[in-house]
Amino acid sequence: MRIDYVEAFFLEDNQNELNIVTDIEDIGKYQLYWTYERNALTEDKEFILESDQKNQTFEFAYNTDRVNYFIIEFENHRPLLFGYRILPMSGMYNFRDIGGYRTEEGKRIKWGVGFRSDHLQNLNDDGFEFLRSIGLKSVIDFRSPFEVDKDPNPFFSEAAQAFNFDPQAHVAMAAGSAQNLDTSEDMKERALKAIASGETGAQQMVDQQLAFVDSPTSIEAFKQTLKTVAQAENIPTMQHCRGGKDRTGFALMVLEGLLGVPTSSLVYDYMLTNRARAKKNVSYYNRFLEETGNEKIAQYLYSLFDTKEEFICASIEKIVTNYGTIRQYAQIVLELSDEEISALEELFLEEE
Template sequence: MKIDYAEAYVLDDGQTEVDIKTDEQNLPDYELYWTLDNDKYTKEKKYLLTSNKTQVCFQFSYSTVRPTYFILNFKKHEPLLFGYRILPVPGMYNLRDIGGYRTSAGMRIKWGQVYRSDYLHNLEPSGYTFVKNLGLRSIIDFRGAIEVKDTPDPVIDPAIHTFAFDPNAETAAIAGRAQNLDTGKDMKERAKEALAKGETGNDQMIRQQESFVDSPASIEAFSNTIKVTAQSKYLPSLQHCRGGKDRTGFGFMVLEGILGVPAELLVYDYMLTKRARVKKNARYYQKFLQQTGNKEVADYMYALFDTREEFITASITKIMREYGTIYQYATDKLGLTEAEYLNLRKSLLEKA
């Protein structure tokens, strides 16, 4: 039985939605349990329901202080552990566990080892406790020095190693200012100048994603990221930028690609930011319209803020065209060594 991944989401009405992605025509009956242990064989689990559907919803009170996991128990197959894809943390909207994705070679990324997110500046006290209980050993911040100075992350634990790896992504920084509703003269003029040249926000975002592949600052930032992540002493790790979309999105596309996650799942993982901030997106677009008084300018700004498939596929396509595989790109351009590759596989993958 092949399951590409299983994941859970918190719904607005207090329910939890469990989604199972599989090509199986008839999923066998399973029992669903929940647990606070990141262990599919744990005895500390509680029964929820029995089903054979690929999507089920149920009323559930998740832990507000530490991650909740779920277990699918099948009669004739190994149990499958998974968790919330977008972690419910007050003060953060895009904290995600990349666990569970199945690789082309039949392995699976472990849950609870690598997280991606928006910045931690707005973390609320209860969310602080949750993040601390992730047991992080490293935090990698892709933001620039000015961004970090203006909106610093709180110190979760002095023992956590913090790294600043800035790929010098000006467009992403501009999008961050848009997210702060900075629609002042500088922002408007940038948009008008670009529009006068026939450029859209979409064009700018695609150009940025392509530049991540080979710009010197990006190569240094993402090379350092891979080398840190390949060291088990820095795991579990949280990696973030401002919104957790573009700089973080490129970094995780590369990491997941090195591990063998197929391209369609790389795009899927990137696009989850859209789900994470669907309400925020609608609200902000209206703000852009109101504060600029110009639909073209608002559309331009919104494109920098939005999550679109063509952004991440632009960088994937460039890597595939010039290097053949993401692994080869990481080897040739980011300096990934064989030892680091083997360490990543050992630390982050398990049998599916």
């Protein structure tokens, strides 16, 4: 039985959603457990429910002193470990585990080794404690020096080495300003100039993704990122920018893609930012409209941090057209050696 991935999401009031992605119609009965252990075969687990549904809501109170995992035991498939795709990091809204995705060769990305997120400025004490429990060894920041100077990452662990690899993504920086609810005269003037010239925020986001593929500064930033996370002493790792969508989205797309994750899952992982900030989106647009008094400006500003499939698909299609596969792109353009790719596979992948 082929399971593409299993994941959980918090809904509200201890209500959670189980999501089993497979093309099998009848998956049979399964049992769901929770555990602190990152091991699908552990005996240290607590029963939650039995079901035969691919999508199931269940009651569970997440213990935020450390990461909680789930185990699903099928009748016709080996047990699978999985976790919250969007972690309950107090003060952050887009902190995600990239674990669980199945590769084309039938392996899986390990849970608890690779994370992606928005910036850390709003972490509170509970968030800091939960972040420390993950045991990060590296934090890769894609923000510009200006953004870092304005909002430096707070210190949270002596064990986590900090890296700053800036791809010089000016559109993403503007999106960060929009996400900070920047409706200053300068921001409004830039929006009006863009609108007058016929530019749209969506097209700028597409252009940004295309530039990530082959601009010299982007190549250097994403090359150094992969070479850094190919070293065992830097795992577990977290990669982030301002909102955790575009710069981080491209970086994780390349990492997951070279590991063999199919395009459908790459796009799905990118689009999860919409789910992560679903409650924020409506309020953001209304705030832009209220403060600018101009519907076109409000729509333009909102489009700068919108999340659409066409953004990440643009870079994937350019890579595949020019280089054949994401792995070949990583080898040819990002100059990853066979040894480094093997190290990434060893660190991030496990047998199903």
